[in-house]
Amino acid sequence: xxxxxxxxxxxxxxTIDRPEARNALSRDVRDGLWxxxxxxxxxxxxxxxxxxxxxxxAFCAGGDLKEMAETALEIPxxxxxPQFGRNVExxxxxxxxxxxxxxxxxxxxxxxxxxxxxxxxxxxxxxEVKVGRGSPWAAPLSWLVxxxxxxxILLTGDPLDAARAQAFGLVNHVVPAADLRARTQELAERIAxxxxxxxRAAKETAYLGRPDVWDRAEEIWAPVYRSADAQxxxxxxxxxxxPVWKGI
Numbered sequence: 079x080x081x082x083x084x085x086x087x088x089x090x091x092x093t094i095d096r097p098e099a100r101n102a103l104s105r106d107v108r109d110g111l112w113x114x115x116x117x118x119x120x121x122x123x124x125x126x127x128x129x130x131x132x133x134x135x136a137f138c139a140g141g142d143l144k145e146m147a148e149t150a151l152e153i154p155x156x157x158x159x160p161q162f163g164r165n166v167e168x169x170x171x172x173x174x175x176x177x178x179x180x181x182x183x184x185x186x187x188x189x190x191x192x193x194x195x196x197x198x199x200x201x202x203x204x205x206e207v208k209v210g211r212g213s214p215w216a217a218p219l220s221w222l223v224x225x226x227x228x229x230x231i232l233l234t235g236d237p238l239d240a241a242r243a244q245a246f247g248l249v250n251h252v253v254p255a256a257d258l259r260a261r262t263q264e265l266a267e268r269i270a271x272x273x274x275x276x277x278r279a280a281k282e283t284a285y286l287g288r289p290d291v292w293d294r295a296e297e298i299w300a301p302v303y304r305s306a307d308a309q310x311x312x313x314x315x316x317x318x319x320x321p322v323w324k325g326i
Contacts, residue, residue, distance in 0.1 A: 081110025083117055089266040090117075090124035097133030102142040103183045108159045111187075115160040119168060125270040127168070128262055129191055130175040131184075134255060137174070140182025140205065147312035153212075153296075153303040159183065161215060162190045163285065164292060169278050171269050175262040176200040177255065181237070186215045189222065192281060194248065195262045196240040197255040202248060203237035209311030210321065212302045214295035221288045223248055 082093045092114040094101040101107070118127045131137040145151075162168040174180075174191035181203045188194055188202065196202075206213040219228040223246045231238065243249040253261045269277060302308060306326050314321035 079110065080104065080106040081114055083114045085121065085124050086263065087267055088123065088125040088270040089263055090114075090121060090127045092118065092127060092129050093132055094130070094138055095132040097131070097135065099142070100136035100139035100179065101131040101133070101184070102139050103159060104142040104145055107142075112157075112160050112166075115162075115166055115168065118170070119166070125170060125274065126266040127170065127172045127191075128175050128266055129172065129187060130259075130262075131177055134177060134197075134199075136178040136184070137176040137180040137200065138184030138187055139179055140184050141211070143209065143312040143315040146211075147309070147316040150309060151312075152308065153300060159186075161186070164190075164215075169281070171266075171277060171281060173262060173266055175258055176202075176240075176249075177258055179203075179237070181205050182209075182211070182213070186213075189216070189219065189248075192284075193250045193265070194243075195251045195253060195258065195265060196243065196249045197258045198240055198252055199255060200240040200243075200249075200252075201237040202231075202240075202243050203235060204231050205235045207233065208235040209315060210302070210305065210307035210309075210323065211311060212299035212308070214292060214299040217291040217295035218288055 080096050082095050084091050094107055096107055118124050156165055160166045172191040173193045174188040176188055176196040179201045180188045182205045185202055185204050204213050204216050227246050240252045244252050307323050310321050
């Protein structure tokens with residue numbers, strides 16, 4: 079299985095289990111994330127969701143670029159993978175336990191969770207500009223971090239280490255890698271012990287100020303997804319060569 083689901087003391091652990099590919103978002107992984115998300119939403123025994131990756135190198139390195147090159151993916155369909163609060167309603171609290179790199183689609187998965195606990199060696203990056211792809215899902219980023227930091231993340235594609243991500247408010251807690259699961263479980267259990275209706279209302283209240291800008295972002299990024307460069311980036315990754323950008 080590419081994604082596993084287990085409940086421990088009311089906490090559902092949804093784990094991407096593809097460490098040999100840095101937990102990249104293959105079709106099997108995306109299907110597993112959808113299945114696990116729907117299971118959590120319907121599971122009366124699961125009060126908090128923790129999303130993480132197997133191994134100690136990657137939370138999720140993003141989309142499977144080899145698969146993208148093979149399928150000539152342009153604009154990902156609306157149900158490409160679950161995006162909490164956008165294409166699937168998840169009213170219960172969610173936590174990302176980031177155990178390594180969270181790049182591109184992995185950044186998306188961490189960003190969409192309510193809280194983030196990161197191992198000290200974790201790294202965060204929106205790398206789409208380096209491979210000619212799109213990141214309309216990053217539209218709420220300026221709500222999470224200062225706008226100039228959001229611009230640096232989006233324009234450079236360079237990673238932030240866990241400490242810097244915490245300083246900017248993208249991460250709640252940074253912990254030693256060996257303590258990541260235990261510390262995340264502890265945080266989740268503290269939330270799970272609270273009154274469920276109050277917790278859900280608190281979550282909804284916190285998101286009242288988030289701009290709903292995804293539709294406009296999709297319009298902005300559509301020409302990028304349909305460009306020749308969007309195919310060149312994954313192809314160059316597959317062929318292990320430097321991409322040749324044409325700006326078309």
